[in-house]
Amino acid sequence: xxxxxxxxxxxxxxxxxxxxxxxxxxxxxxxxxxxxxxxxxxxxxxxxxxxxxxxxxxxxxxxxxxxxxxxxxxxxxxxxxxxxxxxxxxxxxxxxxxxxxxxxxxxxxxxxxxxxxxxxxxxxxxxxxxxxxxxxxxxxxxxxxxxxxxxxxxxxxxxxxxxxxxxxxxxxxxxxxxxxxxxxxxxxxxxxxxxxxxxxxxxxxxxxxxxxxxxxxxxxxxxxxxxxxxxxxxxxxxxxxxxxxxxxxxxxxxxxxxxxxxxxxxxxxxxxxxxxxxxxxxxxxxxxxxxxxxxxxxxxxxxxxxxxxxxxxxxxxxxxxxxxxxxxxxxxxxxxxxxxxxxxxxxxxxxxxxxxxxxxxxxxxxxxxxxxxxxxxxxxxxxxxxxxxxxxxxxxxxxxxxxxxxxxxxxxxxxxxxxxxxxxxxxxxxxxxxxxxx
Amino acid sequence: xxxxxxxxxxxxxxxxxxxxxxxxxxxxxxxxxxxxxxxxxxxxxxxxxxxxxxxxxxxxxxxxxxxxxxxxxxxxxxxxxxxxxxxxxxxxxxxxxxxxxxxxxxxxxxxxxxxxxxxxxxxxxxxxxxxxxxxxxxxxxxxxxxxxxxxxxxxxxxxxxxxxxxxxxxxxxxxxxxxxxxxxxxxxxxxxxxxxxxxxxxxxxxxxxxxxxxxxxxxxxxxxxxxxxxxxxxxxxxxxxxxxxxxxxxxxxxxxxxxxxxxxxxxxxxxxxxxxxxxxxxxxxxxxxxxxxxxxxxxxxxxxxxxxxxxxxxxxxxxxxxxxxxxxxxxxxxxxxxxxxxx
Numbered sequence: 001x002x003x004x005x006x007x008x009x010x011x012x013x014x015x016x017x018x019x020x021x022x023x024x025x026x027x028x029x030x031x032x033x034x035x036x037x038x039x040x041x042x043x044x045x046x047x048x049x050x051x052x053x054x055x056x057x058x059x060x061x062x063x064x065x066x067x068x069x070x071x072x073x074x075x076x077x078x079x080x081x082x083x084x085x086x087x088x089x090x091x092x093x094x095x096x097x098x099x100x101x102x103x104x105x106x107x108x109x110x111x112x113x114x115x116x117x118x119x120x121x122x123x124x125x126x127x128x129x130x131x132x133x134x135x136x137x138x139x140x141x142x143x144x145x146x147x148x149x150x151x152x153x154x155x156x157x158x159x160x161x162x163x164x165x166x167x168x169x170x171x172x173x174x175x176x177x178x179x180x181x182x183x184x185x186x187x188x189x190x191x192x193x194x195x196x197x198x199x200x201x202x203x204x205x206x207x208x209x210x211x212x213x214x215x216x217x218x219x220x221x222x223x224x225x226x227x228x229x230x231x232x233x234x235x236x237x238x239x240x241x242x243x244x245x246x247x248x249x250x251x252x253x254x255x256x257x258x259x260x261x262x263x264x265x266x267x268x269x270x271x272x273x274x275x276x277x278x279x280x281x282x283x284x285x286x287x288x289x290x291x292x293x294x295x296x297x298x299x300x301x302x303x304x305x306x307x308x309x310x311x312x313x314x315x316x317x318x319x320x321x322x323x324x325x326x327x328x329x330x331x332x333x334x335x336x337x338x339x340x341x342x343x344x345x346x347x348x349x350x351x352x353x354x355x356x357x358x359x360x361x362x363x364x365x366x367x368x369x370x371x372x373x374x375x376x377x378x379x380x381x382x383x384x385x386x387x388x389x390x391x392x393x394x395x396x397x398x399x400x401x402x403x404x405x406x407x408x409x410x411x412x413x414x415x416x417x418x419x420x421x422x423x424x425x426x427x428x429x430x431x432x433x434x435x436x437x438x
Numbered sequence: 439x440x441x442x443x444x445x446x447x448x449x450x451x452x453x454x455x456x457x458x459x460x461x462x463x464x465x466x467x468x469x470x471x472x473x474x475x476x477x478x479x480x481x482x483x484x485x486x487x488x489x490x491x492x493x494x495x496x497x498x499x500x501x502x503x504x505x506x507x508x509x510x511x512x513x514x515x516x517x518x519x520x521x522x523x524x525x526x527x528x529x530x531x532x533x534x535x536x537x538x539x540x541x542x543x544x545x546x547x548x549x550x551x552x553x554x555x556x557x558x559x560x561x562x563x564x565x566x567x568x569x570x571x572x573x574x575x576x577x578x579x580x581x582x583x584x585x586x587x588x589x590x591x592x593x594x595x596x597x598x599x600x601x602x603x604x605x606x607x608x609x610x611x612x613x614x615x616x617x618x619x620x621x622x623x624x625x626x627x628x629x630x631x632x633x634x635x636x637x638x639x640x641x642x643x644x645x646x647x648x649x650x651x652x653x654x655x656x657x658x659x660x661x662x663x664x665x666x667x668x669x670x671x672x673x674x675x676x677x678x679x680x681x682x683x684x685x686x687x688x689x690x691x692x693x694x695x696x697x698x699x700x701x702x703x704x705x706x707x708x709x710x711x712x713x714x715x716x717x718x719x720x721x722x723x724x725x726x727x728x729x730x731x732x733x734x735x736x737x738x739x740x741x742x743x744x745x746x747x748x749x750x751x752x753x754x755x756x757x758x759x760x761x762x763x764x765x766x767x768x769x770x771x772x773x774x775x776x777x778x779x780x781x
Contacts, residue, residue: 076562082475250465257468
């Protein structure tokens with residue numbers, strides 16, 4: 001028997017101290033950790049969604065058959081005939097979409113609070129997890145094998161073509177051929193149910209372990225746990241986390257039971273819908289590719305990805321770590337840049353939708369269009385903001401914050417614009433009816 | 439933080455936890471209630487509550503399913519519970535529970551399902567989807583007359599049986615208007631690409647679209663070289679609808695394994711023996727063509743110019759009829775794959 005198992009005062013609190021969860025959390029946590037605004041609970045929400053996805057995914061696997069003949073009909077069976085099938089399907093679908101969103105917000109939270117400081121490994125793991133989340137969402141998108149998923153995946157896979165040298169081969173390896181077919185379906189299925197979730201589980205455990213090893217939530221260097229007011233993790237942290245998890249589950253179940261997951265008609269491999277869009281989390285790339293393939297399909301996303309990976313190695317300013325948007329005196333720069341970026345974005349889009357500008361550009365060599373379009377424009381604005389802030393404010397953290405703010409405005413903006421696009425990729429306001437002009 | 443404040447905080451957290459857990463439990467109960475309220479369950483309860491002869495409130499029904507000729511699952515009878523019960527043909531019985539009207543013939547639901555003829559999405563149990571096409575949410579036109587006649591072509595030659603007159607007239611129009619000169623039927627008798635676009639899926643577009651395409655071809659396809667059929671069809675909405683019914687039949691998969699399929703449909707497998715009755719499948723030279731189009735269009739085709747002995751031509755099949763040979767692609771209007779068949 002372990003010492004103290006039946007000792008006097010064997011209250012819940014004492015027993016909780018021996019809980020497995022204390023491998024994850026320290027016994028005492030700084031009171032700052034408990035404040036909801038510190039992290040917004042985004043990591044816990046994302047982890048909860050991952051576990052929900054794993055559980056509901058296993059249930060879906062019981063019925064799903066990954067062959068072109070059976071994939072659609074087994075999805076129909078799940079949707080219409082299997083007991084709670086539609087609910088589990090909706091749960092899986094909405095949790096999947098939500099996880100992409102919360103993982104993205106979690107990434108932004110870590111960035112905007114400077115929490116990557118001297119945590120190069122965990123930042124890299126986190127980025128890897130975000131890419132895995134996108135990969136899982138994308139591979140899962142094909143599996144219902146309806147008109148929507150078939151063509152969305154075809155369009156997204158074609159985006160790979162814009163990566164120079166290796167893009168074409170990458171696409172062939174992913175699809176097992178030139179188009180979406182049986183080979184692609186079984187590959188996506190394998191990636192979705194075995195390879196990517198396995199990898200994800202491993203990385204999640206490493207990610208959680210690193211948080212503990214790095215000393216919990218980020219705070220300014222030199223301020224150890226000793227210097228800060230603390231509270232016992234049980235009940236103050238663990239109960240808060242439990243409440244958050246239950247709230248997430250409740251909301252998910254509520255949404256899943258009232259909003260069913262969409263299921264289109266069987267795929268018509270000769271007739272794509274018009275417009276044919278990628279899943280929403282790749283819409284910004286599709287939008288940028290519609291301006292310029294090399295910039296939108298490779299330079300912009302590549303630049304964002306590489307700078308994110310290099311960030312903790314290059315930006316090592318210790319001031320303001322753990323605070324939203326850095327030092328209080330310099331936050332105004334972030335707000336100003338956000339407003340400026342929004343103005344630039346609207347200006348670029350407005351210019352680029354003018355018929356005169358487009359026809360003037362199409363009469364010039366392709367290089368003009370590659371350089372003069374909203375995607376290149378926003379990239380230049382980001383670089384310019386970075387340089388200007390670096391010189392004016394003399395803080396690399398603020399310069400990075402400002403540049404990323406511009407990029408976030410661009411990515412969100414392009415997603416919204418692409419979402420509004422109608423047939424022939426013509427822009428329509430959400431309240432306008434889609435109709436072909438002329 | 440002082441101890442008593444911590445204790446209060448702990449109590450507050452516990453209350454929040456209990457409230458959240460209670461909410462989750464309520465939502466889970468709601469999930470179960472919602473699943474119980476699936477439309478087909480509600481309808482089955484209603485059916486059992488009607489106290490019809492041969493039913494009992496304790497009866498267990500559940501999801502009932504049949505299989506179509508192509509072995510597709512068909513769950514229509516889960517809600518259409520009286521469809522096979524001849525005693526429930528009374529007009530007072532509401533529609534989902536009433537027996538099938540006359541004209542079912544040998545097409546028993548338990549043998550060929552419902553969606554073989556009525557279209558829709560037979561796997562679905564959501565009425566909106568089940569009665570429509572899974573992607574459209576609008577009612578499948580095949581659900582009612584006269585468009586249901588398009589389904590006959592899945593097994594029967596248009597015009598071979600009674601009750602498919604509109605389909606037959608549509609097929610005849612396709613030949614008579616010369617549609618297949620540009621829009622062939624080389625793809626298994628159901629479309630194909632030649633001078634004009636493939637018409638395999640145009641049946642899904644509806645009457646308005648088809649009418650525009652025929653009267654004002656440039657409207658749907660700017661720059662189209664197709665001639666306008668204004669003179670032939672402008673006032674003939676019924677004829678256009680017949681053509682649409684025929685085009686709708688091109689969308690549907692054929693049921694080659696169907697037991698009642700006319701023998702002449704087997705042209706893909708044994709092309710010669712289908713027309714030339716032979717021994718052990720070998721052609722022996724006697725043309726026994728009973729094609730409805732040749733029979734009824736004999737005057738128009740001027741068959742008697744050559745076949746003085748009467749119609750159908752039963753002479754030796756040596757000098758293939760040049761007219762039929764020239765227009766043999768027209769055979770595909772009924773016969774899948776006939777374009778490759780020697781005539």
